[in-house]
Amino acid sequence: RSDAAPVTVRxxxxxxxxxxxxxxxNGKVGLPYTSESKAINGWYVSQTPTNANGTYSETAxxxxxxxxRSDAAPVTVKxxxxxxxxxxxxxxxNGKxGLPYESEAKAIPGWYVSQMPTNANGIYSETAxxxxxxxxRSDAAPVTVKxxxxxxxxxxxxxxxSGKxGLPYESEAKTIPGWYVSQMPENANGTYSESAxxxxxxxxRSDAAPVTVKxxxxxxxxxxxxxxxSGKxGLPYESEAKAIPGWFVAQTPSNATGTFSETAxxxxxxxxRSDAAPVTVKxxxxxxxxxxxxxxxSGKxGLPYTSKAKAIPGWYVSQMPTNANGTYSENAxxxxxxxxRSDAALVIVRYxxxxxxxxxxxxxxxxxxxxxYESNAKxxxxxxxxxTPKNAKGTFSDAVxxxxxxxSADKENEPGEDSGEDTPExxxxxxxxxxxxxxxxxxxxxNTQTKSKNKLPATGEQLTGQRxxxxxxxxxxxxxxxxxxxxxxxTEN
Numbered sequence: 168r169s170d171a172a173p174v175t176v177r178x179x180x181x182x183x184x185x186x187x188x189x190x191x192x193n194g195k196v197g198l199p200y201t202s203e204s205k206a207i208n209g210w211y212v213s214q215t216p217t218n219a220n221g222t223y224s225e226t227a228x229x230x231x232x233x234x235x236r237s238d239a240a241p242v243t244v245k246x247x248x249x250x251x252x253x254x255x256x257x258x259x260x261n262g263k264x265g266l267p268y269e270s271e272a273k274a275i276p277g278w279y280v281s282q283m284p285t286n287a288n289g290i291y292s293e294t295a296x297x298x299x300x301x302x303x304r305s306d307a308a309p310v311t312v313k314x315x316x317x318x319x320x321x322x323x324x325x326x327x328x329s330g331k332x333g334l335p336y337e338s339e340a341k342t343i344p345g346w347y348v349s350q351m352p353e354n355a356n357g358t359y360s361e362s363a364x365x366x367x368x369x370x371x372r373s374d375a376a377p378v379t380v381k382x383x384x385x386x387x388x389x390x391x392x393x394x395x396x397s398g399k400x401g402l403p404y405e406s407e408a409k410a411i412p413g414w415f416v417a418q419t420p421s422n423a424t425g426t427f428s429e430t431a432x433x434x435x436x437x438x439x440r441s442d443a444a445p446v447t448v449k450x451x452x453x454x455x456x457x458x459x460x461x462x463x464x465s466g467k468x469g470l471p472y473t474s475k476a477k478a479i480p481g482w483y484v485s486q487m488p489t490n491a492n493g494t495y496s497e498n499a500x501x502x503x504x505x506x507x508r509s510d511a512a513l514v515i516v517r518y519x520x521x522x523x524x525x526x527x528x529x530x531x532x533x534x535x536x537x538x539x540y541e542s543n544a545k546x547x548x549x550x551x552x553x554x555t556p557k558n559a560k561g562t563f564s565d566a567v568x569x570x571x572x573x574x575s576a577d578k579e580n581e582p583g584e585d586s587g588e589d590t591p592e593x594x595x596x597x598x599x600x601x602x603x604x605x606x607x608x609x610x611x612x613x614n615t616q617t618k619s620k621n622k623l624p625a626t627g628e629q630l631t632g633q634r635x636x637x638x639x640x641x642x643x644x645x646x647x648x649x650x651x652x653x654x655x656x657x658t659e660n
Contacts, residue, residue: 168195171223176202176230186210186234194223202230209264209293210234236263239291244270244298254278254302262291270298277332277361278302304331307359312338312366322346322370330359338366345400345429346370372399375427380406380434390414390438398427406434413468413497414438440467443495448474448502458482458506466495474502481536481565482506508535511563516542516570526550526574534563542570550574 176190187205194200201220204212214233221228244258255273262268269288272280282301289296310328315321322343328336337356340348350369357364378396383389390411396404405424408416418437425432446464451457458479464472473492476484486505493500514532519525526547532540541560544552553575558568 168197169225170194171196171198172225172227174200174202174221174223174228174230176232178205178207178232178234180210180234180236181213196223196225198223202232204232204234207234209237209239211237236265237293238262239264239266240293240295242268242270242289242291242296242298244300246273246275246300246302248278248302248304249281264291264293266291270300272300275302277305277307279305304333305361306330307332307334308361308363310336310338310357310359310364310366312368314341314343314368314370316346316370316372317349328359332359332361334359338368340368343370345373345375347373372401373429374398375400375402376429376431378404378406378425378427378432378434380436382409382411382436382438384414384438384440385417396427400427400429402427406436408436411438413441413443415441440469441497442466443468443470444497444499446472446474446493446495446500446502448504450477450479450504450506452482452506452508453485464495468495468497470495474504476504479506481509481511483509508537509565510534511536511538512565512567514540514542514561514563514568514570516572518545518547518572518574520550520574520576521553532563536563536565538563542572544572547574549577551577 171194174192174194176192177185178187178189179185186207190202190205192200192202199220199222202216203219204215211234212232213235216230216232218228218230219232221230239262242260242262244260245253246255246257247253254275258270258273260268260270267288267290270284271287272283279302280300281303284298284300286296286298287300289298307330310330312326312328313321314323314325323341326338326341328338330336335356335358338352340351347370348368349371352366352368354364354366355368357366375398378398380394380396381389382391382393391409394406394409396406398404403424404427406420408419415438416436417439420434420436422432422434423436425434443466446466448462448464449457450459450461459477462474462477464474466472471492472495474488476487483506484504485507488502488504490500490502491504493502511534514534516530516532517525518527518529527545530542530545532542534540539560539562542556543559544555551574552572554573556570556572558570559572561568561570
């Protein structure tokens, strides 16, 4: 047999591109040939030639195996954080072996690609592949924590929280002296996001410690019930002095106005007693006539006063005032001591001859000190008044007084004696006479009548009578002094 022309076996894609070196088969004309496809990685025979088997001939022949690419193993694109946690559903890319692939990062809110994979772009193969995009969290927009009152006024500088999108944040209320949180924000805790957020804590003023307003004297004694002021910390307070009868504010406290705080405060108004209206002490008789200049007592309202009766010669206090002791007030007061005249010492009216011999029983006059008295001479048989005493009329006093009428014998009864001449006057003057306001004769006169005698008594009888009368006079004087002393003591009490 003759050598046949060659049979060339080709391996091409659908575009006619050679995928592998051709195989040339030789043989004898008329003999059969058999061709085979080649195993080409990533390709498969999609079209078997009709002349895959045939007969050699003297004409050259071509056998063309047409290939298409094989399906590649998938390329899985993953989106993970640095910890390998999946952030989004993976993307699976399919293709033909040998063809290129291209992957893309996903836009994931709150995350950014921090690490690009080296095989982000590659070639499909018969082996499964993974493309991993590594993400980190994006910086979040700030969370601003504000601290405000109910009017929206800022109480403290805001706190700015920073973090990564998607991570949680936690805020806290600030401790602000004098304020408390009245309204907690709903977003006190939350999640950082790409949008700026505000967290607002609403505060109200805390109740303040009380301000106690006191009203005291200079010794710290309470004059009136304290006033307690209540309010909110940081707000102002104003105190006022109380009007306290009989007192005036001597010292206004420096903290009369101030600010409520968390600490209790005291505001002390210091008072002093006001000057009282005068207390006029009067000394009058029962007719209201002034006996002595009034005494004016001065003092402070509310303090006690004490008055005293005056010792007024010839008078004693007959009526003590109920308000002799009392309390100074804002109203003028009068204290009236009512006096009556004291019983005076006796006025003894004597009737004597020129030798001092008693001729008749004395007359005792009694009355009130300062009032007038009037004496009269007695008619004594055989005698005539030779000299009327100067104090025949006078004024009762607290000293015993004597009024002495001096008599001379009538000439008819005693011839040979010269009675024409006045005898020296014998009288006792009072130590001191007080000018009284009373007039008239208020004396009580006791006359002891003696029997008229036609002759003078004998010398022995005369001396005995004089002794008796002298003794009676001494007793009378002593009794008068005792009465005067008792009345003076009564007046002083």
